Amino acid sequence: MLNVFFIGSGRLANNLAHALQVNNVEITGIYSRTRSHAEKFASKFKTKVYEDLTRIPANCDIYFLAVCDGAISELAAQLKVEGIVVHCSGMMPQSCLGNQKHKGVFWPIQSFSNDYEVDLKNVPICIEAGGEEDIRILEVIADKISRRVIQVSEEERQKLHLAAVLVNNFSNHLFTLAQSILPPNLNFGLLKPLIHETANKIENLPPQEAQTGPAIRRDLTTIARHEELLKDNKKLLEIYRLLTLSIQDTID
Amino acid sequence: MLNVFFIGSGRLANNLAHALQVNNVEITGIYSRTRSHAEKFASKFKTKVYEDLTRIPANCDIYFLAVCDGAISELAAQLKVEGIVVHCSGMMPQSCLGNQKHKGVFWPIQSFSNDYEVDLKNVPICIEAGGEEDIRILEVIADKISRRVIQVSEEERQKLHLAAVLVNNFSNHLFTLAQSILPPNLNFGLLKPLIHETANKIENLPPQEAQTGPAIRRDLTTIARHEELLKDNKKLLEIYRLLTLSIQDTID
Numbered sequence: 001m002l003n004v005f006f007i008g009s010g011r012l013a014n015n016l017a018h019a020l021q022v023n024n025v026e027i028t029g030i031y032s033r034t035r036s037h038a039e040k041f042a043s044k045f046k047t048k049v050y051e052d053l054t055r056i057p058a059n060c061d062i063y064f065l066a067v068c069d070g071a072i073s074e075l076a077a078q079l080k081v082e083g084i085v086v087h088c089s090g091m092m093p094q095s096c097l098g099n100q101k102h103k104g105v106f107w108p109i110q111s112f113s114n115d116y117e118v119d120l121k122n123v124p125i126c127i128e129a130g131g132e133e134d135i136r137i138l139e140v141i142a143d144k145i146s147r148r149v150i151q152v153s154e155e156e157r158q159k160l161h162l163a164a165v166l167v168n169n170f171s172n173h174l175f176t177l178a179q180s181i182l183p184p185n186l187n188f189g190l191l192k193p194l195i196h197e198t199a200n201k202i203e204n205l206p207p208q209e210a211q212t213g214p215a216i217r218r219d220l221t222t223i224a225r226h227e228e229l230l231k232d233n234k235k236l237l238e239i240y241r242l243l244t245l246s247i248q249d250t251i252d
Numbered sequence: 253m254l255n256v257f258f259i260g261s262g263r264l265a266n267n268l269a270h271a272l273q274v275n276n277v278e279i280t281g282i283y284s285r286t287r288s289h290a291e292k293f294a295s296k297f298k299t300k301v302y303e304d305l306t307r308i309p310a311n312c313d314i315y316f317l318a319v320c321d322g323a324i325s326e327l328a329a330q331l332k333v334e335g336i337v338v339h340c341s342g343m344m345p346q347s348c349l350g351n352q353k354h355k356g357v358f359w360p361i362q363s364f365s366n367d368y369e370v371d372l373k374n375v376p377i378c379i380e381a382g383g384e385e386d387i388r389i390l391e392v393i394a395d396k397i398s399r400r401v402i403q404v405s406e407e408e409r410q411k412l413h414l415a416a417v418l419v420n421n422f423s424n425h426l427f428t429l430a431q432s433i434l435p436p437n438l439n440f441g442l443l444k445p446l447i448h449e450t451a452n453k454i455e456n457l458p459p460q461e462a463q464t465g466p467a468i469r470r471d472l473t474t475i476a477r478h479e480e481l482l483k484d485n486k487k488l489l490e491i492y493r494l495l496t497l498s499i500q501d502t503i504d
Contacts, residue, residue: 169465213421
């Protein structure tokens with residue numbers, strides 16, 4: 001039976017641990033800088049809390065550093081283990097894991113918010129490692145929880161991360177901006193079917209072909225009226241103009 | 253039995269006609285400037301093609317001007333009818349319908365692409381009309397095809413339209429931009445689960461609370477690396493910076 005150790009007890013750690021445990025991977029232990037979080041995690045997954053990183057079991061198959069990017073290096077430096085140490089960041093280089101014998105990256109292309117559990121089965125997982133044998137082990141583990149596992153280079157992963165920021169963080173921010181311009185009597189919920197449709201449509205069409213709206217139609221009357229509605233909102237007006245131009249660039 | 257007439261035979265007309273017909277509204281006739289489109293529509297909905305707008309039946313309950321914004325005025329000016337003439341635009345004022353006795357707006361908050369049929373049941377429909385009785389009739393018709401019908405003012409509708417452009421057209425364009433930066437060996441499909449998650453998340457959280465990513469975390473290392481990846485793509489770099497700043501503005 002494969003066994004893994006978690007460093008970090010946040011949203012990603014919880015999602016991964018859950019998916020691994022239901023697929024018969026043993027969660028050997030948990031370390032978290034916040035003791036109460038570690039205890040909550042340990043009780044949820046029936047595993048053991050370790051308080052000293054230098055004294056954790058050395059022979060787990062994988063050590064998941066499921067922590068924020070800035071904490072990876074410092075925590076990795078304390079690990080004296082035989083198994084593969086992986087971080088789960090879309091951006092950080094493998095080198096931030098220091099001189100570990102076996103190291104790699106295990107990055108699910110997904111965003112994990114508070115209070116919201118994600119089904120990992122459809123979430124692609126990007127893996128990286130130095131050696132063939134390490135890749136094989138990461139693949140075995142990733143295959144247990146996701147239908148789509150890909151081996152990537154560091155630069156490929158970083159480009160995927162940037163693309164993920166565009167489609168997820170930036171789109172979500174557009175939702176926030178849209179909500180901000182609605183009159184108080186109009187509920188944001190009115191836009192939800194359109195938001196779902198926007199996501200559904202690209203299942204069947206490449207996004208460039210799914211593009212609709214005044215910018216792609218070069219409907220200058222509508223664009224002028226939108227700009228007028230935004231005349232007291234300089235920041236959003238600038239975003240509106242830039243994205244409108246960018247859409248028009250795609251058909252030049 | 254209520255009966256309606258269609259002017260225009262495009263995607264919106266087809267979606268509306270389908271939803272109305274299955275809900276026992278009679279499609280009395282179709283006019284389209286493109287004869288072959290009118291015939292296709294007529295055969296699909298078993299209705300009659302009219303070639304001269306001045307000679308169409310005058311007593312239908314509603315005349316749907318389901319045409320592009322720029323064509324509404326000219327077509328409306330030719331109509332000599334007793335029923336309610338509505339356009340289906342998110343932006344155009346009612347006044348573009350000219351001197352019709354009964355006029356209004358019937359705007360579903362949705363985007364209709366080629367080759368892709370939309371279930372209207374969950375699509376909010378915005379209605380406007382001058383008189384109470386006209387509103388009532390539009391409401392009866394709209395209630396047949398959608399669970400969510402709201403009466404709006406012209407400015408409210410236009411603001412909703414602008415908001416719809418942000419969440420739909422602009423998000424879709426971000427998908428196009430994301431695809432454009434992926435290396436050729438990485439398929440855009442890798443981002444689809446994240447795109448769906450972005451849409452699903454706001455069912456449970458207001459978008460501001462669903463915001464994640466380097467901008468909201470003020471993760472300057474990641475932002476700098478993203479900017480470096482975009483150094484030869486000035487236009488996308490400008491969009492990246494503007495949206496990153498805009499996200500940070502929400503937490504100032």
